[in-house]
Structure formats: C-alpha cells, structure tokens
Amino acid sequence: MKTTRSGVSEKANACESRRYAVAKSHRERVGLVLVAVALMALPFVLASAGTAWVRITNFAVLFVLLSLGLNIVVGFAGLLDLGYIAFYAVGAYVYALLASPHFGLHLPFWIILPIGAAVACLAGIVLGAPTLRLRGDYLAIVTLGFGEIVRIFMNNLSSPVNLTNGPKGINRIDPFQIGPLKFSASDTFGSLIFSGPIKYYYFLLLVLLAVIVINRRLQDSRIGRAWVAIREDEIAAKAGGINTRNIKLLAFAMGASFGGIAGGMFAAIQGFVSPESFILNESIMVLAMVVLGGMGNIWGVIAGAALLSFVPELLRYTVEPAQRALFGKLLVDPEVLRMLVFGLALVLTMRFRPAGLWPETRHRRELNEGRV
Amino acid sequence: MSEVLLEARRIGKRFGGVQALKDVSLTIKRGEIYGLIGPNGAGKTTLFNVFTGLYPRDSGEVLFAGSPLSLASPHSVAAAGIARTFQNIRLFGNMTAQENVMVGRHVRTRAGVFGAILRTRAERAEEAGIRRRAAELLHYVGIADRADDLARHLSYGDQRRLEIARALATDPKLLALDEPAAGMNATETAALRCLIEGLRKDGLTVLLIEHDVKLVMGLCDRVAVLDYGEKIAEDAPDAVRANPKVIEAYLGTDH
Ligand SMILES: Nc1ncnc2c1ncn2[C@@H]1O[C@H](COP(=O)(O)OP(=O)(O)O)[C@@H](O)[C@H]1O
Numbered sequence: 149m150k151t152t153r154s155g156v157s158e159k160a161n162a163c164e165s166r167r168y169a170v171a172k173s174h175r176e177r178v179g180l181v182l183v184a185v186a187l188m189a190l191p192f193v194l195a196s197a198g199t200a201w202v203r204i205t206n207f208a209v210l211f212v213l214l215s216l217g218l219n220i221v222v223g224f225a226g227l228l229d230l231g232y233i234a235f236y237a238v239g240a241y242v243y244a245l246l247a248s249p250h251f252g253l254h255l256p257f258w259i260i261l262p263i264g265a266a267v268a269c270l271a272g273i274v275l276g277a278p279t280l281r282l283r284g285d286y287l288a289i290v291t292l293g294f295g296e297i298v299r300i301f302m303n304n305l306s307s308p309v310n311l312t313n314g315p316k317g318i319n320r321i322d323p324f325q326i327g328p329l330k331f332s333a334s335d336t337f338g339s340l341i342f343s344g345p346i347k348y349y350y351f352l353l354l355v356l357l358a359v360i361v362i363n364r365r366l367q368d369s370r371i372g373r374a375w376v377a378i379r380e381d382e383i384a385a386k387a388g389g390i391n392t393r394n395i396k397l398l399a400f401a402m403g404a405s406f407g408g409i410a411g412g413m414f415a416a417i418q419g420f421v422s423p424e425s426f427i428l429n430e431s432i433m434v435l436a437m438v439v440l441g442g443m444g445n446i447w448g449v450i451a452g453a454a455l456l457s458f459v460p461e462l463l464r465y466t467v468e469p470a471q472r473a474l475f476g477k478l479l480v481d482p483e484v485l486r487m488l489v490f491g492l493a494l495v496l497t498m499r500f501r502p503a504g505l506w507p508e509t510r511h512r513r514e515l516n517e518g519r520v
Numbered sequence: 521m522s523e524v525l526l527e528a529r530r531i532g533k534r535f536g537g538v539q540a541l542k543d544v545s546l547t548i549k550r551g552e553i554y555g556l557i558g559p560n561g562a563g564k565t566t567l568f569n570v571f572t573g574l575y576p577r578d579s580g581e582v583l584f585a586g587s588p589l590s591l592a593s594p595h596s597v598a599a600a601g602i603a604r605t606f607q608n609i610r611l612f613g614n615m616t617a618q619e620n621v622m623v624g625r626h627v628r629t630r631a632g633v634f635g636a637i638l639r640t641r642a643e644r645a646e647e648a649g650i651r652r653r654a655a656e657l658l659h660y661v662g663i664a665d666r667a668d669d670l671a672r673h674l675s676y677g678d679q680r681r682l683e684i685a686r687a688l689a690t691d692p693k694l695l696a697l698d699e700p701a702a703g704m705n706a707t708e709t710a711a712l713r714c715l716i717e718g719l720r721k722d723g724l725t726v727l728l729i730e731h732d733v734k735l736v737m738g739l740c741d742r743v744a745v746l747d748y749g750e751k752i753a754e755d756a757p758d759a760v761r762a763n764p765k766v767i768e769a770y771l772g773t774d775h
C-alpha cells in the first residue's frame with residue numbers, strides 16, 4: 149500500500165519513514181517475544197498467589213475468545229448482537245452431552261470441540277437468516293430474544309425426554325485428556341507443578357493464538373473487507389456487488405463458531421453446566437468488552453475483555469479485606485462495588501473515549517494523519 | 521457500433537401517490553455516452569435504482585447485453601456488469617481509498633473464509649491482484665496519492681473520483697453516474713469531463729445523469745429527457761435542445 153504513495157518531495161521522508169518502520173517492526177518483534185515469555189510464565193506466578201487466580205485467568209481467556217468472536221459480528225460487520233452468549237451455551241451443552249454420564253457418552257474433546265463449533269455455527273445461521281433485513285435496535289431486540297430462547301430451552305428440555313437436565317444442569321463433565329495427560333490431575337516435571345488449571349491455561353493460550361491469527365487474516369481479506377463495507381454503508385456494499393445476505397450470514401456463522409468452541413472449553417474446565425451461566429447479563433458483558441476495548445480492533449477487544457474480567461476479581465479480593473482493615477467491618481458488598489465500578493468505567497469510556505480504549509487502527513491512523 | 525447494450529422496456533415505478541416512472545423505454549448502445557436529464561424529481565435517480573436492483577420495479581423489463589437482466593438483487597446486477605455511483609456520495613468512510621476500490625473487486629474474485637484463514641497460494645495471488653488493480657484504478661482516476669487516506673477525509677471532488685474508481689473495479693460494461701458534477705467547481709468539472717471522455721475512449725458505455733446541461737450536451741452522444749416520470753425526448757444533443765417539449769419542460773424553466 150505504501151508503494152502507491154508518489155511524489156518527489158516525499159522521497160527523503162519516505163526513506164526516514166522506512167527506517168522508522170524497520171525500527172518499529174524490530175521493536176514489535178522484541179515486544180512480542182517479551183509478551184510470549186510473560187504469558188508462558190504467568191500461570192506459575194499466579195499459582196504462587198493461589199490456584200484460584202489461574203482459574204480466574206482461564207475464565208478471562210474464555211471471555212477474550214468470546215469477545216473476539218462477537219467482534220466479528222459487531223465490530224467488523226456492524227450487526228448489533230445482544231444474544232451472543234447463546235452460542236457459548238450451545239458449545240457448552242454439546243460438550244456436556246457428549247462427554248458426561250448424562251448420556252453415558254465420553255467422546256474425546258478434539259472431536260467434541262469441532263462438533264460444538266459446527267452446531268453453534270448452525271445456530272448462528274438460524275439466528276442470522278430471519279434477521280437479515282434488520283439493523284440496529286431491531287436486530288438487537290431479536291438477538292436478545294434469541295439468547296433468552298436458547299437459555300429457556302436449556303432450562304426446559306428435561307421432559308418428556310431428558311435432554312438438558314433442566315435447571316439442575318449437567319455435572320461430572322469429562323475434563324480434557326490427551327493420551328495419558330489428564331487435565332484433571334497434577335503432573336510434576338522437575339520442580340514445576342502442572343496443575344489442571346495450568347494445563348488448561350496453556351491449551352487456552354494455544355486456542356487464543358489460533359483465534360487471533362484467524363481474526364487478523366479474516367480482517368485483512370476479501371471477506372473481512374466486505375464485512376466492514378456492510379458496516380460502513382450497506383446500500384453501497386450491495387450495489388458494489390457484495391451479496392450482503394450471504395456475507396452477513398457468514399459473520400453470524402463465524403462469530404457463533406468461536407462462541408461454540410469457547411463454550412466447549414468452558415464446560416470442560418468447569419466440569420458442570422447449567423442454564424444460569426448463560427443469562428442476558430453475560431451477553432451484555434461480552435458486548436461491553438468489545439465496545440470498551442474498541443470495536444473492530446482485535447487488540448482493543450482483547451484488552452477490553454481482559455480488563456473487564458480481571459478488575460472485578462481484583463476488587464472482589466481486595467475490597468473486603470481493605471474494608472475490614474480500615475473499618476473493622478464490611479460496609480459495602482464487593483458485588484455492589486463491582487457493578488458500581490463497572491458502570492462508572494463504561495460511562496467514563498463513553499464520555500471520553502467513545503470509540504473505545506483502543507479503537508480500530510483505521511481510526512487511529514487518521515489521528516496520525518492529522519499531524520502531517 | 522450500433523449494438524444495443526441495455527434496453528429498458530416500459531419501466532414503471534410508483535411511490536404511494538407519486539408515479540415516479542411511467543412506461544419509460546430507452547436503449548443504450550455499446551460505447552456511447554448516454555445522457556439522462558430532466559428537472560428535479562423527474563425520476564432519474566429512481567430509474568437508476570431500478571436498473572441496479574435497489575428498488576423493485578412495478579412493471580417493465582430490462583435487457584442487458586442481449587439477455588433479460590434479473591433485477592432481484594443488486595449484487596447480481598453488479599455481476600452482470602452494471603456499476604453505479606450515487607447522487608449523494610456513498611463511500612465506505614472509515615476505509616482507506618485503496619480499500620474502497622478493493623471492495624469493488626469483490627464481485628470479480630472468489631476467495632472465501634477458508635482461503636483467507638489458510639492464506640492459500642490462490643488467495644494470496646488473488647489478494648495481490650486486487651491490490652494491484654486497485655492501485656491502477658486510483659491512478660487512473662487521478663487520486664493515487666490519496667490511496668492510504670480514509671475515504672471520508674478526501675475532498676469532495678476526490679470522493680467523486682473514488683466512487684468512480686470503486687465502480688470501475690467491478691469491471692462494468694455499463695457505468696452509471698448519478699450527477700457526478702453536482703457540487704463541483706469549474707476546474708473539478710473540467711477534470712471530470714476529461715475522465716469521462718477517457719472512459720469512452722477506453723470502450724466503456726456510460727449512462728450519465730447530470731444537471732449541468734452544458735456538460736451533458738458537450739459529452740453525450742445521445743440524450744433522453746425525463747419529465748414527471750415520462751420520457752419526453754431521446755435524441756442527439758442538438759435535436760434535444762431544439763425540441764419544443766424539452767424547452768418547455770426543462771430548459772425553459774431553467775433558462
Ligand atoms: N424512496 C422513495 N420513496 C418515496 N418517494 C420517492 C423515493 N425515491 C424517489 N421518490 C420520489 O420519486 C420522484 C422521483 O425522484 P428522483 O428519482 O429522485 O428524481 P430525480 O433524480 O430525477 O431528481 C420524486 O417525486 C421523489 O419524491
């Protein structure tokens with residue numbers, strides 16, 4: 149793209165900017181290596197503070213995955229989806245049904261996860277097809293309804309045939325197992341203890357890496373451009389030759405598949421699923437992560453998801469002891485404070501950074517242009 | 521070249537009480553610049569919207585390149601070879617100029633989700649082709665130096681050019697321009713005129729809606745005049761200018 153910039157007077161500038169680009173890419177590479185090392189070491193650091201923190205991190209990664217999936221629908225294609233958690237639910241229940249005593253099925257996870265993704269993908273199409281003509285508020289309402297319907301189904305599909313075991317949920321779900329390596333037990337290698345959560349952590353990290361690569365590649369492709377074009381101006385996109393119906397369905401299907409995979413891993417990690425894990429609040433939380441981080445920008449979305457996953461947990465673990473130390477008793481319930489901080493963060497973001505903490509590069513690029 | 525590229529037969533379109541198009545028939549020949557003029561609200565844009573599948577028509581049919589044109593979906597019209605620009609510019613504002621044109625290649629390329637995820641050899645080759653063609657087209661319309669700028673940051677004249685480049689990216693047989701000179705100053709209009717003449721030289725057929733009568737009369741091989749949804753004349757520019765019906769309906773009110 150840079151080569152198309154022409155003009156003699158810019159030659160010197162171009163040289164400089166190329167040197168800058170090289171330096172930048174070098175810096176970026178060093179940065180990436182550092183981040184990778186930090187992520188590899190993270191679970192052991194966390195484990196020293198308590199295994200609970202590794203679990204919290206795992207759930208945070210699951211939410212990052214969900215946010216990246218929803219980002220395709222909301223961030224790229226601009227379709228407001230308020231029922232996204234339904235696909236997480238579908239993935240989780242597919243896993244639970246195929247790897248638990250409930251039906252006595254115990255398929256290996258590497259078979260179930262793709263099945264979960266496929267079923268969620270189908271659900272995405274089922275949701276997408278009737279809503280293709282809707283936009284904005286109308287779409288939000290229908291998707292919200294869809295999310296609730298899926299949850300209600302899971303609540304009620306316990307009779308006449310007991311499919312989902314109703315509100316009681318399904319428990320004793322098989323953990324992952326790769327050959328002799330059980331994700332439910334601890335292994336020691338030398339002085340390192342690989343607990344179950346730590347193993348899941350590394351697995352999640354791998355999946356996250358794959359999802360990031362997939363997202364970036366999609367964004368930079370014919371399909372990704374078509375998504376953004378639809379978001380920017382659907383009529384122009386149509387007239388420009390984009391089959392908006394199919395391309396929108398594709399966004400729903402892709403987003404849903406990611407949700408389905410995340411759901412499957414959730415079921416295995418938690419060992420238990422019930423409908424109450426998939427309430428509307430969760431959809432809103434994932435949407436908030438996407439919006440807070442910066443719709444459309446993968447790194448922003450990741451940052452938003454990590455922030456909204458960790459900060460509440462930090463509060464939970466610090467607010468109570470802090471209050472007891474200061475006042476000798478508990479004045480404000482951590483849960484209340486959590487929601488308060490959450491609401492405040494959203495309001496402040498919308499007020500001061502309406503495009504999100506870390507907006508899409510396109511928006512940032514334009515800020516840099518302004519300086520030239 | 522007298523071969524007919526597009527033939528519209530008795531197109532009708534009504535919005536509630538407004539008969540926007542009444543039995544409009546016209547034929548556009550290959551390689552010509554066909555002008556469409558008429559007072560505001562005459563139905564010119566509506567005719568475009570019908571031709572490009574954005575509005576369903578009430579009656580009539582369109583033959584394009586010898587076969588009936590399915591107007592059911594805009595993207596299939598684009599695939600058949602009709603590209604358009606909009607009276608109120610419609611660009612993808614938060615995409616760069618280059619990306620806007622790259623979107624135009626969508627209909628002539630195939631890569632799907634799996635190609636993109638796996639970055640297959642075919643996908644990479646196709647992407648490179650898309651990029652190359654987009655750069656060429658930006659150069660062709662004269663805004664190569666704005667390739668990396670966001671579309672919404674381009675000047676008005678450049679946005680018009682970008683829209684034309686995006687339309688050209690679909691490899692159209694017929695390019696339909698809806699008031700491309702609207703809001704342009706004299707210099708910009710002159711440059712636009714050069715661009716359109718260049719298009720004709722390169723063998724493209726152009727359907728031009730324009731308010732600027734001088735531009736239309738100077739550029740077009742034939743001109744049709746719409747008034748209250750009816751075609752009242754279709755002829756060479758000079759003959760149209762001399763047509764008393766036209767003078768009364770359109771030129772008379774303006775001059
Ligand atoms: N989407 C629409 N809904 C209702 N009426 C419309 C619509 N589009 C155009 N019209 C009406 O159709 C007539 C022709 O409009 P238009 O094709 O835009 O005229 P022109 O482009 O020649 O100025 C006008 O009376 C206009 O009000």
Ligand SMILES: [Mg+2]
Pocket residue numbers: 564565566607
């Ligand atoms: Mg008009």
